[in-house]
Amino acid sequence: xxxxxxxxxxxxxxxxxxxxxxxxxxxxxxxxxxxxxxxxxxxxxxxxxxxxxxxxxxxxxxxxxxxxxxxxxxxxxxxxxxxxxxxxxxxxxxxxxxxxxxxxxxxxxxxxxxxxxxxxxxxxxxxxxxxxxxxxxxxxxxxxxxxxxxxxxxxxxxxxxxxxxxxxxxxxxxxxxxxxxxxxxxxxxxxxxxxxxxxxxxxxxxxxxxxxxxxxxxxxxxxxxxxxxxxxxxxxxxxxxxxxxxxxxxxxxxxxxxxxxxxxxxxxxxxxxxxxxxxxxxxxxxxxxxxxxxxxxxxxxxxxxxxxxxxxxxxxxxxxxxxxxxxxxxxxxxxxxxxxxxxxxxxxxxxxxxxxxxxxxxxxxxxxxxxxxxxxxxxxxxxxxxxxxxxxxxxxxxxxxxxxxxxxxxxxxxxxxxxxxxxxxxxxxxxxxxxxxxxxxxxxxxxxxxxxxxxxxxxxxxxxxxxxxxxxxxxxxxxxxxxxxxxxxxxxxxxxxxxxxxxxxxxxxxxxxxxxxxxxxxxxxxxxxxxxx
Amino acid sequence: xxxxxxxxxxxxxxxxxxxxxxxxxxxxxxxxxxxxxxxxxxxxxxxxxxxxxxxxxxxxxxxxxxxxxxxxxxxxxxxxxxxxxxxxxxxxxxxxxxxxxxxxxxxxxxxxxxxxxxxxxxxxxxxxxxxxxxxxxxxxxxxxxxxxxxxxxxxxxxxxxxxxxxxxxxxxxxxxxxxxxxxxxxxxxxxxxxxxxxxxxxxxxxxxxxxx
Numbered sequence: 001x002x003x004x005x006x007x008x009x010x011x012x013x014x015x016x017x018x019x020x021x022x023x024x025x026x027x028x029x030x031x032x033x034x035x036x037x038x039x040x041x042x043x044x045x046x047x048x049x050x051x052x053x054x055x056x057x058x059x060x061x062x063x064x065x066x067x068x069x070x071x072x073x074x075x076x077x078x079x080x081x082x083x084x085x086x087x088x089x090x091x092x093x094x095x096x097x098x099x100x101x102x103x104x105x106x107x108x109x110x111x112x113x114x115x116x117x118x119x120x121x122x123x124x125x126x127x128x129x130x131x132x133x134x135x136x137x138x139x140x141x142x143x144x145x146x147x148x149x150x151x152x153x154x155x156x157x158x159x160x161x162x163x164x165x166x167x168x169x170x171x172x173x174x175x176x177x178x179x180x181x182x183x184x185x186x187x188x189x190x191x192x193x194x195x196x197x198x199x200x201x202x203x204x205x206x207x208x209x210x211x212x213x214x215x216x217x218x219x220x221x222x223x224x225x226x227x228x229x230x231x232x233x234x235x236x237x238x239x240x241x242x243x244x245x246x247x248x249x250x251x252x253x254x255x256x257x258x259x260x261x262x263x264x265x266x267x268x269x270x271x272x273x274x275x276x277x278x279x280x281x282x283x284x285x286x287x288x289x290x291x292x293x294x295x296x297x298x299x300x301x302x303x304x305x306x307x308x309x310x311x312x313x314x315x316x317x318x319x320x321x322x323x324x325x326x327x328x329x330x331x332x333x334x335x336x337x338x339x340x341x342x343x344x345x346x347x348x349x350x351x352x353x354x355x356x357x358x359x360x361x362x363x364x365x366x367x368x369x370x371x372x373x374x375x376x377x378x379x380x381x382x383x384x385x386x387x388x389x390x391x392x393x394x395x396x397x398x399x400x401x402x403x404x405x406x407x408x409x410x411x412x413x414x415x416x417x418x419x420x421x422x423x424x425x426x427x428x429x430x431x432x433x434x435x436x437x438x439x440x441x442x443x444x445x446x447x448x449x450x451x452x453x454x455x456x457x458x459x460x461x462x463x464x465x466x467x468x469x470x471x472x473x474x475x476x477x478x479x480x481x482x483x484x485x486x487x488x489x490x491x492x493x494x495x496x497x498x499x500x501x502x503x504x505x506x507x508x509x510x511x512x513x514x515x516x517x518x519x520x521x522x523x524x525x526x527x528x529x530x531x532x533x
Numbered sequence: 534x535x536x537x538x539x540x541x542x543x544x545x546x547x548x549x550x551x552x553x554x555x556x557x558x559x560x561x562x563x564x565x566x567x568x569x570x571x572x573x574x575x576x577x578x579x580x581x582x583x584x585x586x587x588x589x590x591x592x593x594x595x596x597x598x599x600x601x602x603x604x605x606x607x608x609x610x611x612x613x614x615x616x617x618x619x620x621x622x623x624x625x626x627x628x629x630x631x632x633x634x635x636x637x638x639x640x641x642x643x644x645x646x647x648x649x650x651x652x653x654x655x656x657x658x659x660x661x662x663x664x665x666x667x668x669x670x671x672x673x674x675x676x677x678x679x680x681x682x683x684x685x686x687x688x689x690x691x692x693x694x695x696x697x698x699x700x701x702x703x704x705x706x707x708x709x710x711x712x713x714x715x716x717x718x719x720x721x722x723x724x725x726x727x728x729x730x731x732x733x734x735x736x737x738x739x740x741x742x743x744x745x
Contacts, residue, residue, distance in 0.1 A: 100544035102554040168561045176554040177545075206565045210572030214684065223661035223680040224673075225576065231674045236579050240572050513546070 004407070004504040019104035020507060025090030026405070027111050029398075032078050032086065033474075035118060039073035040467065042066050047429075047463040050456050055447040063446035064131035065147070071134030072125070076156050077118045079386055080248060083255035084166055084201075085114070087397050088194045090405060092170060094498035094505065095188050097179025097514045102172040103165075110165040117159025124148035124155060133444065135245070138226035138237040142218040153216045160209045163251070167201030170194050179497070181516035188496060188520045189278050193258025196282035200247045200254075200289065208244035211237060238300055242293035250289040252386055253353075254282055256393030257324055260346055263396055264328045265521040266494045267343035268335025272521050273327045281320035288317045298369045307366055314364035321357050325350065340492070341415030345396030348423040352388025356381060359434065374444075377437025380430045388426055395422070395473065402477065403487030407504045410480045414472060422469035428462025495522050540716050552718055559722045563729045566692075570733055573685050577740060580677055587674030589745050591667070594659060595682070596650065600742040603646045607734050610639035614727040621707075621717035629707050629720060633700050636727065640693050640700075647690055654679070682741055689737060692730045699723050 005022045008014075015023060045066050049057045058066065089107065093100055101107050124130060130152045132141040141149050174195050178187070214225050215237070224230020226237040265272050272278060294302055294310030328350060337343065359381040362368050372378060396419075403409050432455035437443075441452050448456070490499040501510050518525060538548070545551040581588050617632035658666040661680045665672075703719045706712060712720055 098544065102544075103558060104542075104544065106558075164565050168558060168565070171561060172554050172558045175557060176550055202561055202565050203568055206569035207572045210569045213688075214573070214576070217684060218680075221662050223683075224677060225680055225684075231580075231584065231677045233579065233583070236576060240575065243572075508543075 005507050006504050008507055019108055021089050021093050021101045021107055024107050024111050025086050028085040032081055035073050035077040039070050039078055042070035047460040049446055051460045053448050053450045053453050060446050065129035068130050068133050069125045072121060075134050076159050079252045079390055080163055081114060082394050091498050092191055092194060094509050095191055096182055097497055098177040099508045101169045102177060103169050106165050107169055110162045113158055113162035117155045121152050121155030124151035136215060138234050142215050143227055150216050150219055153212045157209050157212050160205045163201045164205045167198035170198040179514050179516055186516055186519045189261035190258035192279040193254045193282045196286040197251055197254040200251050200286050204244040204247040207240055211240040238297050242296045246293040247289045250285055252390045256390045259393040259397040260349055263342045263346040263400055264331050266492050267340055268332050268337045269523045270331055270335040271524060273330035277323050278327050281323045284320040292317055295364055298366055299373050311364055311366050318361055341419050342396045342400040344416055344419040345392050349392040352384050356384030356388055372437055374442055375437035376433040376441050376443055379443050380433035383430045403491045404503050406481055407487055408480045408484030409487050410484060411476050414476045418469050418472035425462050425465030425469050429459050429466050432458045495526055555718045559725050577681050584674035587671035588678050590669055590671050591675035591678035592745050595742050597742050599650060600738055603643050604738050606639050606643050607731050610636045611728055611731045614724045618721050618724045621712050621720040622714055624714040626707055630704055633704050637697050637700050640697050644690060644693055685737055689733055696727050696730055
């Protein structure tokens with residue numbers, strides 16, 4: 001049997017002390033899946049409570065703790081690390097023809113920090129929970145909230161450093177370790193997207209770390225940093241929090257966009273439409289994304305003029321996002337499209353991201369936002385981006401690269417079926433929430449007036465379908481590890497560098513350092529070659 | 534085989550590439566540090582503009598003489614750190630160790646003086662929280678000043694402490710012969726970090742002690 005990164009050493013020690021970016025990617029895959037299941041379980045409880053207008057399943061207190069657990073776990077311990085730490089970790093070095101990331105030990109440290117943060121967060125949730133919402137707004141979080149705020153905040157603080165180290169590692173790797181001939185404009189767009197993401201991780205995360213530390217210190221020592229009773233300013237907290245936490249949304253969506261660029265080209269056998277525009281739009285989203293945080297505070301008492309500027313800038317960030325969407329659509333045009341599972345996820349992403357993005361414009365609009373602020377409209381909007389966008393792309397990417405990571409093919413029929421079940425379940429869950437929000441149902445309440453029940457029942461029914469859809473890949477992907485067909489090096493006939501080596505890859509990724517002679521997505525050249533022979 | 538190639542990690546093609554990566558990584562790390570302190574500097578700026586009189590009154594309770602002395606200590610330590618890098622380039626291993634030890638001593642002096650100042654604040658009941666006592670009309674907002682003073686200087690002191698640990702490690706590396714004229718990223722990057730910690734203080738000192 002051939003030696004590769006998985007069978008080279010089976011000991012637990014060899015996994016826990018590995019510095020191989022591929023193995024660390026797998027460690028992240030396993031751990032974020034665990035957190036996804038836990039966060040999903042909290043969502044199930046939330047949706048069950050909302051089946052009836054009365055608060056009957058759980059108490060108001062417990063409900064607050066449930067949606068906070070869902071938010072904290074999904075944002076900090078699943079979505080932010082998801083694509084970068086799993087797929088980025090595994091594939092950036094392979095896509096640029098390198099043997100590893102620039103700092104392999106730092107990469108392992110990043111996983112340990114993530115686990116330490118995640119376990120602290122989890123112990124906070126198990127040991128009493130937190131009811132602040134994932135946003136930790138002061139002075140509620142720092143003075144009044146009962147619960148394990150300090151423990152949870154410490155968890156988020158530590159996990160933040162994991163994210164910083166991952167971003168730092170990616171930037172240095174992309175700058176210094178590209179294979180001969182791999183110029184910046186030959187890089188796969190997945191790499192460009194992660195490059196832009198990394199800057200947000202490196203420059204945004206320290207700010208939330210600092211503000212979370214201040215909240216912890218305020219709560220621990222009773223000093224008044226954000227407490228108005230002591231002269232502090234809660235708005236300052238919101239500014240510092242959203243300075244990171246809005247760009248954090250781009251930490252989630254930009255890598256997803258990178259995945260989509262890889263998938264849409266491979267399954268329409270075409271060069272990407274407008275490579276430079278797609279590449280630069282990632283940078284534009286990261287840059288402008290740093291200047292829009294105030295749109296979370298339109299009704300928090302920030303000045304009207306600040307509101308107008310933030311509104312304008314929020315509209316502006318839609319432009320590079322639209323550029324990408326149009327370019328992916330144009331890539332599909334006259335392509336030889338095949339509906340493999342990753343492509344179904346890609347098409348799902350395009351539709352859901354369009355809805356999520358356009359409803360974002362409603363929220364960027366000052367007047368409309370006053371009406372829908374803190375309603376289910378907002379909840380539906382960001383779930384269309386985070387779940388409809390990021391999770392769809394993540395699953396599409398996992399299916400696409402599964403043969404490379406494991407050497408096995410997943411069952412295509414079940415793959416397609418689950419992609420469609422997830423798409424249907426997702427829309428049934430979240431589309432009614434747009435309507436609920438527009439009708440005025442506020443978020444974060446465990447009871448609601450009876451006239452909202454029909455839509456809420458639809459949403460809960462959709463969530464059940466969605467949950468079932470997520471369980472399917474979990475089962476058949478595990479099944480494929482043993483029973484799946486051998487994948488071979490390049491089952492999708494992709495032109496990406498990561499497919500030009502064995503599946504699973506050898507420890508050093510490539511037998512010899514590859515030399516790059518053409519641009520990314522040269523599918524037309526590949527087709528011409530196939531025709532000639 | 535080139536004598537320096539024993540330092541080459543398996544995933545790099547050349548030492549040049551390895552150095553470039555290490556240096557870039559350090560600069561990026563320092564950028565994250567600026568943003569980390571940036572959150573606190575922002576908080577300081579906002580509250581100072583809200584309560585200028587209280588901040589002036591509170592600032593008068595800090596001892597400028599001690600602050601100036603400590604600034605001098607830290608700036609001198611930056612000099613010895615730079616001399617350590619210089620000695621590494623010249624391959625004078627004993628001088629490297631000597632300058633690093635001097636830097637550590639100066640850093641420790643800074644921490645000692647800081648601890649003395651903290652103790653003084655404790656005696657004067659200027660520790661924010663329930664026991665806080667401040668004469669005059671601005672007591673509440675002066676407490677905010679002291680909250681920021683303690684948080685910012687404590688985070689700075691933590692960075693000094695980490696720097697001392699790192700330098701102890703670099704001394705061990707130097708003794709083991711891991712520092713040569715062509716290859717001394719450990720000394721160079723520690724120097725970079727130390728200068729950064731120094732610069733943070735250069736901003737903290739006027740903001741907390743001097744603007745009155």
